[in-house]
């Protein structure tokens with residue numbers, strides 16, 4: 001997984017709960033700790049910080065900025081329904097993202113292990129607090145994603161109840177997962193049948209029309 005994928009993963013911590021509502025993987029510090037634990041390697045090797053309330057707020061605020069900018073990135077296609085009605089203003093989202101990235105200045109460093117290709121890494125200058133390193137690394141991932149080629153592949157899944165952002169992997173992909181595709185097809189089918197029975201559209205199902 002690349003750093004830009006980390007940006008997407010941050011955004012989708014707000015997700016469909018399977019019952020028509022929205023669940024939040026970063027609802028509390030335990031959720032944040034679990035999420036960070038799975039991504040230690042991507043976060044500049046930042047030590048496992050105590051996922052405290054301060055870091056939770058910082059990451060959630062960064063996520064809100066990210067989702068506002070994702071909504072802008074998919075425009076004029078629809079944004080995720082999870083928060084389309086309460087997005088941060090774009091200038092505030094940009095300011096917040098850039099402020100998070102600026103928490104920790106970095107320098108480039110070349111790492112070249114014997115059995116691997118050379119790799120550029122951004123390394124923190126000095127010894128900043130772990131929480132700042134995590135927030136800044138997430139912000140840099142979001143910046144890299146929005147600046148990179150994957151931005152044009154970003155979509156909000158249009159399936160009923162889904163609120164996920166995903167990357168379109170092939171030109172005809174409409175939904176985030178096959179299961180969302182199935183649900184959307186079933187919903188369309190029911191919608192057509194309903195319209196047919198109501199006799200208001202197209203006359204599917206042999207209704208009277210005029």
Ligand SMILES: [Zn+2]
Nearest residue numbers: 157162176180
């Ligand atoms: Zn979906």
